[in-house]
Amino acid sequence: xxxxxxxxxxxxxxxxxxxxxxxxxxxxxxxxxxxxxxxxxxxxxxxxxxxxxxxxxxxxxxxxxxxxxxxxxxxxxxxxxxxxxxxxxxxxxxxxxxxxxxxxxxxxxx
Amino acid sequence: xxxxxxxxxxxxxxxxxxxxxxxxxxxxxxxxxxxxxxxxxxxxxxxxxxxxxxxxxxxxxxxxxxxxxxxxxxxxxxxxxxxxxxxxxxxxxxxxxxxxxxxxxxxxxxxxxxxxxxxxxx
Numbered sequence: 101x102x103x104x105x106x107x108x109x110x111x112x113x114x115x116x117x118x119x120x121x122x123x124x125x126x127x128x129x130x131x132x133x134x135x136x137x138x139x140x141x142x143x144x145x146x147x148x149x150x151x152x153x154x155x156x157x158x159x160x161x162x163x164x165x166x167x168x169x170x171x172x173x174x175x176x177x178x179x180x181x182x183x184x185x186x187x188x189x190x191x192x193x194x195x196x197x198x199x200x201x202x203x204x205x206x207x208x209x210x
Numbered sequence: 211x212x213x214x215x216x217x218x219x220x221x222x223x224x225x226x227x228x229x230x231x232x233x234x235x236x237x238x239x240x241x242x243x244x245x246x247x248x249x250x251x252x253x254x255x256x257x258x259x260x261x262x263x264x265x266x267x268x269x270x271x272x273x274x275x276x277x278x279x280x281x282x283x284x285x286x287x288x289x290x291x292x293x294x295x296x297x298x299x300x301x302x303x304x305x306x307x308x309x310x311x312x313x314x315x316x317x318x319x320x321x322x323x324x325x326x327x328x329x330x331x332x
Contacts, residue, residue, distance in 0.1 A: 131315075132315040133315065133316055135317045137319070139255075144322040144323065144325055145247075145255065145305070146321070147318055147319060150317070150318040151316065156318075156320065186254075188255050190255075191317065192315040192317055194315075198271055198272075199245070199257040199260070203254055204254040
């Protein structure tokens with residue numbers, strides 16, 4: 101059962117901006133950094149954002165992350181057709197002594 | 211190139227056992243924690259278990275605690291997941307991933323392997 105809540109879907113036209121939210125609690129997002137993962141269709145996930153707002157090398161700067169209190173957000177700017185994927189947030193949960201993933205958001209480019 | 215490759219998946223009956231393996235290459239294996247994450251068909255990601263660099267610490271999701279055991283062999287750059295008392299709801303693709311975080315709270319899973327499918331059915 102996912103502890104972090106995301107909207108099930110988001111969509112926008114090419115070139116526009118999409119924001120995905122991730123809502124948690126003080127035991128996870130409120131006290132630990134957030135990571136975001138992108139899963140393209142029929143592929144393994146890949147790390148997109150870590151430490152709430154850092155991008156690994158190779159990830160375009162169109163992807164940005166932020167965190168405030170017990171919530172986090174992923175913003176995709178300049179949306180492209182190959183951005184269509186499922187996106188998941190994740191964080192360590194101090195109460196569970198383990199990691200928790202978000203429910204996942206499917207991004208569709210109209 | 212940093213790479214992780216899972217193996218060992220298959221079809222097993224409820225109550226049965228299976229051992230998954232993950233072979234890593236391209237990085238100093240003993241310098242990083244390792245993690246297993248699963249994804250049931252058509253569902254989201256679920257963290258399963260993580261093990262520290264030298265194997266002294268291991269964490270499990272409540273859903274697998276007491277049934278699954280994670281271990282590692284740094285001399286062979288492998289991490290394993292022993293799965294016992296398997297249930298139908300354990301059916302999923304199991305992914306192995308390097309955890310590059312500097313502490314447990316800093317989750318940076320990547321790269322991920324291609325996954326190995328575990329199907330639990332009678």
